[in-house]
Amino acid sequence: MAANEVKGTKEPDYVVIESGKTTLRDLYTKEDWMAIWLGFALLIAGLLLFLPRPPAKMDENLAKYNATMKEEAAKAPFKTIAWNQASAAKKGIRATNQDFAKAIKEYLEAPSDWSVNPLDALYRSKATAEAMNAKGEEAYKKVKEAEEAALAKAKASEEAAAAAAFKDEALNKQAESDIKAWLAAKDKTSKAKRKVSNKPYNRFPYLLGLAVALAFFFGIGRAVMGDSFIRFFVGFFFVFILAVLAYMGETQATMKHWGFGFPLWAIVFGMLISNTIGTPRWVEPAVQTEYYIKTGLVLLGAEILFNKILAIGKPGIFIAWICTPITLIVTYWFGQRVLKIASKTLNITISADMSVCGVSAAIATAAACRAKKEELTLAIGLSMVFTAVCMVGQPAVARLVGMPEILAGAWMGSTIDSTGAVAAAGAFYGEKALYVAATIKMIQNVLIGVTAFGVAVYWCARVECAPGQRVSWWEIWYRFPKFVIGFMLASIFFSILDQSMGKDYSAVMIDHGVLRGFTRLAREWFFALAFTSIGLETNFREFKPYFKGGKPITLYIFGQSLQLGMTLLVAYIMFYIIFTEVTKNL
Amino acid sequence: MFALMPLAGYLPGAVTMGRVIDERDLRATAIYYTDLEESAEGAETIRDSLAYPPREMERGEP
Numbered sequence: 001m002a003a004n005e006v007k008g009t010k011e012p013d014y015v016v017i018e019s020g021k022t023t024l025r026d027l028y029t030k031e032d033w034m035a036i037w038l039g040f041a042l043l044i045a046g047l048l049l050f051l052p053r054p055p056a057k058m059d060e061n062l063a064k065y066n067a068t069m070k071e072e073a074a075k076a077p078f079k080t081i082a083w084n085q086a087s088a089a090k091k092g093i094r095a096t097n098q099d100f101a102k103a104i105k106e107y108l109e110a111p112s113d114w115s116v117n118p119l120d121a122l123y124r125s126k127a128t129a130e131a132m133n134a135k136g137e138e139a140y141k142k143v144k145e146a147e148e149a150a151l152a153k154a155k156a157s158e159e160a161a162a163a164a165a166f167k168d169e170a171l172n173k174q175a176e177s178d179i180k181a182w183l184a185a186k187d188k189t190s191k192a193k194r195k196v197s198n199k200p201y202n203r204f205p206y207l208l209g210l211a212v213a214l215a216f217f218f219g220i221g222r223a224v225m226g227d228s229f230i231r232f233f234v235g236f237f238f239v240f241i242l243a244v245l246a247y248m249g250e251t252q253a254t255m256k257h258w259g260f261g262f263p264l265w266a267i268v269f270g271m272l273i274s275n276t277i278g279t280p281r282w283v284e285p286a287v288q289t290e291y292y293i294k295t296g297l298v299l300l301g302a303e304i305l306f307n308k309i310l311a312i313g314k315p316g317i318f319i320a321w322i323c324t325p326i327t328l329i330v331t332y333w334f335g336q337r338v339l340k341i342a343s344k345t346l347n348i349t350i351s352a353d354m355s356v357c358g359v360s361a362a363i364a365t366a367a368a369c370r371a372k373k374e375e376l377t378l379a380i381g382l383s384m385v386f387t388a389v390c391m392v393g394q395p396a397v398a399r400l401v402g403m404p405e406i407l408a409g410a411w412m413g414s415t416i417d418s419t420g421a422v423a424a425a426g427a428f429y430g431e432k433a434l435y436v437a438a439t440i441k442m443i444q445n446v447l448i449g450v451t452a453f454g455v456a457v458y459w460c461a462r463v464e465c466a467p468g469q470r471v472s473w474w475e476i477w478y479r480f481p482k483f484v485i486g487f488m489l490a491s492i493f494f495s496i497l498d499q500s501m502g503k504d505y506s507a508v509m510i511d512h513g514v515l516r517g518f519t520r521l522a523r524e525w526f527f528a529l530a531f532t533s534i535g536l537e538t539n540f541r542e543f544k545p546y547f548k549g550g551k552p553i554t555l556y557i558f559g560q561s562l563q564l565g566m567t568l569l570v571a572y573i574m575f576y577i578i579f580t581e582v583t584k585n586l
Numbered sequence: 587m588f589a590l591m592p593l594a595g596y597l598p599g600a601v602t603m604g605r606v607i608d609e610r611d612l613r614a615t616a617i618y619y620t621d622l623e624e625s626a627e628g629a630e631t632i633r634d635s636l637a638y639p640p641r642e643m644e645r646g647e648p
Binding site: 075078079083087091102191194254255260262263270302359360390393441445512527586 | 599600602603604606607608609610611612613614615616617618619620621622624625626627628629630631632633634635636637638639640641642
């Protein structure tokens, strides 16, 4: 993102400078390339840590559970108890469940949840943990007994249906209904179990270790680029402490309920300092928004697995990959032609944030088109407010009109910006709605890669040009944000790896191994550092021009309304008219 | 903000939403699918449901 000052003129924000040249020195002196090397180093470390250590008997167990589901599916016209048990057991096979992965997580994990005392996020004594567990023990015993009773009833019903060779429809329906009741009881047990599984922790030494490790990691990169390692190292701890506080803002109970995550708090806390006492001079060398964000985006690239778009079959592709780009393009067009928003980068950042998937899309798009930090901040702020409203409002509307779970899940999954809020809204509506919503959002998340790449190319080739100017391929290459290459290469490599391993193996070793067990945790820290840096270098007054005429809010409301209507229509057509077979089996 | 936000709990639906988030230990602030366990659970449940769908009732069955 450009760190230049806000332009209050009607001139194009960026004009081509036809003097581009690139040298081999760029590979170790330019931030974009350094972000690629640092990101790749972590991805390689993740692969080396996880791939040689699959869970014991992984292949054997996966084959066993798949065989059980196949056998049970052929036996009965409903999902039997054994089918559900095999599916649940399969989900329990994760590379992240191993001891070494738990140790990595302990080092990289963000502060924990708290309600009243912020220190609870960093320290919990053994006595407190035991008291918390004792509090939930009775409720846990109760739901556990209810689950056992529900299982016994489901077993009896299934045996009765089996005795009639599964040819008696009434018995089949009874068995299916009792199995659903057992699954609901099982879900309650699992929720209650969390309340008796509290463990003591002391996060201070881990956070200190992480701060030192990250200061070295990024400091070495700065030193290679020609900056002072020592000055960066010293200032980094201040930025890191603010990032920890931002995480603590997120994990506070009420803020968590409303989906106000660390990006917002990092910016708020950073701005509180920069606009009151001022960012201390000794901290400035470590205030490196682009450096952190680009490295985080290279890691995010690995999480963009293209095979995920088939997760819910063809309806998912139509809903997430047809409605979303249409909304993005129409909203951007509306912003330029109707609202006449002066900054194209602000327009595309808000459009991508609103139509694709909130904060993560805003970060990737803003970096790809070199939007200003205030523009990214504004897009994220708008997204968080609208997300909080939609998270509560959409399930309420769906319930009011009696929307079926799958339709409601698809609608909420594609239209609520933030991934976490989608899951919350889905869970509010029901189990099936949750799974459909989270899966549709996952498919939409993958669009970030295409969006960022498309925006980067479009900006270099068309937007950053003088009117009527033709830009050579060499010029496009020169101006292309190079970190996007690392972002795309990481995505392509991990997508190929994911495809070649097979879905089950990849779910265990890549998704629940390298990604969720290592690089995702690092990526989140990098984004927290980036947003803290944004706050530390932003002046409140720089926002003033952007609020003129309330155009960003109008843009957001237009795009969101379009997406709400179009997605509902397309989801209905896909799930209830064209691909009814998929709907029936979900 | 920390002082004002609890007042929003009086909005209809907000309390239930808070309870759902707590009960499931959902990370409502997740910014990407990998930040959320439910997206993996959902995708895997759907994958199993589509890969191993229960057989249809045979013809002639009531």
